[in-house]
Amino acid sequence: MDFLLAALDYLLGIPFLGWGTQIGFVYKALALLVGLLIFTAFILLGDRKVWAAVQLRRGPNVVGPFGLLQSFADLLKFVFKEAIIPAGADKVLFLLAPLITATLALAGWAVVPVSDGWAMANINVGILYLLAISSLGVYGVIIGGWASNSKYPFFGSIRAAAQMVSYEVSIGLVIITVLLCVGSLNLNDIVIAQSEMGLAHALGVPWLSFLNWFWLPLFPMFVVFYISALAETNRPPFDFAEGESELVAGFMTEYSATPYLLFMLGEYISILLMCAMTTILFLGGWAAPIDLPPFTWIPGIIWFFIKVTLVFFMFAMAKAIVPRYRYDQLMRIGWKLFLPLSLIMVVIVAFVLQLTGWGWNGGVA
Amino acid sequence: MSLPLFFFYVFSAIAVASAFMVISARNPVHAVLFLILTFVNAAGLFMLAGAEFLALLLIVVYVGAVAVLFLFVVMMLDVDFAELKSGLLQYAPVGILVGVVLLLELLLVAGSAFISPEIAGGAALPIDNTIQNTRALGQVLYTRYVFLFQGAAAVLLVAMIGAIVLTLRHRPGIKRQSTAEQIGRKASETLKVVKVKSGQGL
Numbered sequence: 001m002d003f004l005l006a007a008l009d010y011l012l013g014i015p016f017l018g019w020g021t022q023i024g025f026v027y028k029a030l031a032l033l034v035g036l037l038i039f040t041a042f043i044l045l046g047d048r049k050v051w052a053a054v055q056l057r058r059g060p061n062v063v064g065p066f067g068l069l070q071s072f073a074d075l076l077k078f079v080f081k082e083a084i085i086p087a088g089a090d091k092v093l094f095l096l097a098p099l100i101t102a103t104l105a106l107a108g109w110a111v112v113p114v115s116d117g118w119a120m121a122n123i124n125v126g127i128l129y130l131l132a133i134s135s136l137g138v139y140g141v142i143i144g145g146w147a148s149n150s151k152y153p154f155f156g157s158i159r160a161a162a163q164m165v166s167y168e169v170s171i172g173l174v175i176i177t178v179l180l181c182v183g184s185l186n187l188n189d190i191v192i193a194q195s196e197m198g199l200a201h202a203l204g205v206p207w208l209s210f211l212n213w214f215w216l217p218l219f220p221m222f223v224v225f226y227i228s229a230l231a232e233t234n235r236p237p238f239d240f241a242e243g244e245s246e247l248v249a250g251f252m253t254e255y256s257a258t259p260y261l262l263f264m265l266g267e268y269i270s271i272l273l274m275c276a277m278t279t280i281l282f283l284g285g286w287a288a289p290i291d292l293p294p295f296t297w298i299p300g301i302i303w304f305f306i307k308v309t310l311v312f313f314m315f316a317m318a319k320a321i322v323p324r325y326r327y328d329q330l331m332r333i334g335w336k337l338f339l340p341l342s343l344i345m346v347v348i349v350a351f352v353l354q355l356t357g358w359g360w361n362g363g364v365a
Numbered sequence: 366m367s368l369p370l371f372f373f374y375v376f377s378a379i380a381v382a383s384a385f386m387v388i389s390a391r392n393p394v395h396a397v398l399f400l401i402l403t404f405v406n407a408a409g410l411f412m413l414a415g416a417e418f419l420a421l422l423l424i425v426v427y428v429g430a431v432a433v434l435f436l437f438v439v440m441m442l443d444v445d446f447a448e449l450k451s452g453l454l455q456y457a458p459v460g461i462l463v464g465v466v467l468l469l470e471l472l473l474v475a476g477s478a479f480i481s482p483e484i485a486g487g488a489a490l491p492i493d494n495t496i497q498n499t500r501a502l503g504q505v506l507y508t509r510y511v512f513l514f515q516g517a518a519a520v521l522l523v524a525m526i527g528a529i530v531l532t533l534r535h536r537p538g539i540k541r542q543s544t545a546e547q548i549g550r551k552a553s554e555t556l557k558v559v560k561v562k563s564g565q566g567l
Contacts, residue, residue, distance in 0.1 A: 093398075125421055125499065129421055131425055131429075132421045132425045132428075135424070135428070136424065136429055138429075138433055139433075142437075143398070146394060146440050157440075161434075165430055165433050165434065328542075332544070
């Protein structure tokens, strides 16, 4: 590794090697990547199990004990199958689309603080970065649908474009309400602010820290964010981009083997990213729900992923229970319900904070 | 060559190349995708200049929303390439004129520091490195330029209302869904329970 960097250093005259003293960074990123992929494999299985349980089925139960290795078997199957590219497809864009989806989904995790200060990059505009990454996610879907040069994928990508742009607006406004309370765009600060102020402190029982978190004072925004996150990630009941009863498989119709796997992986990782965003913005991030010994012994990263899994469980239950929406109704609640509601909430929260002087002032400025 | 300088050259080279591809690509969808690549690289340049808020705003607003709608429209257009190419020479003088004017304006802006330094320096505020980008922008935007900012917002609002007024047509006699009506109706208004004796029918 060092040799390679030295060679680059020599060839380009750029001090890669001095930069390479932070090479531990690469190992950390690799650990996060591998951990995340394994987590995703089990989350995928969990999704199918929850779905099956609601429908009184068993779900995957053949590969490994309780079907635990099902996702890995699926992975092997996808990788070893033949990737078919339709004759009329735009070859480069057709293969680029799943890559964009998967890469963007993984890139979002670079700023997520899984425990206090444990983020790949603790940047000052972390929440804006997450918003930017999730808003770019639509490109994989649009490009994939267009490049397939086929009717149903194209319908899927047109639907996805309109849907994801609409719900991004309300997600942005929900984030603004949280930012007003915190006064910082840093994800670490957002989590710390939730443990240092709130209802539990006001009531004089600071150890009941789950009462401090923003899900309680900003409850309407929590609901709006949850539903918008479902729509933003094309999860059922809002999976119009791939609704199988109308569009075969939507934008993924022409995809097979590894490109399909990348789409699938990118979709699930961006769902997990949305769950992580919900955890950070509303559920206190890595903090323990009750600030007393048996709970505080568990490390923050475990609490973080427990919360992510809980939010994902809510996503999975919505998939299993709620029937698919109608497309015009989806647009209606996006523009006519969520947008005015979150705009009004921004104004109300700003007024309350200004009049009462609440809000967090511990940020670095 | 330091690392930021290296990245500056990478970003600007890709930006210039993809900007060239925007006007030379044969397929309009490819042209829009190259435009998006240009936006992303411009955001990278902002990031290098230390303006991380502007960089991410560029991605959220232009790449994440405006360009998506742009792509949306271009994908649905049925473009006839032969017809597009035929008008090229006819419009070339106008295009060149606009290009020259733009180039001159850019030169004036970039060269103002050399032409009359006393005017060019007056508008800029000293950069305070102790406060963050986002806060610094907010402090200037909501104090010094608050009326301009509100004026820009009003212009955007007028544009939005104008677009809605131009496209909104109330056609009579069309079946519409009224959600409030659907949710507001009661079982007693719509359901009639009839006890039917077996073998007799209604």
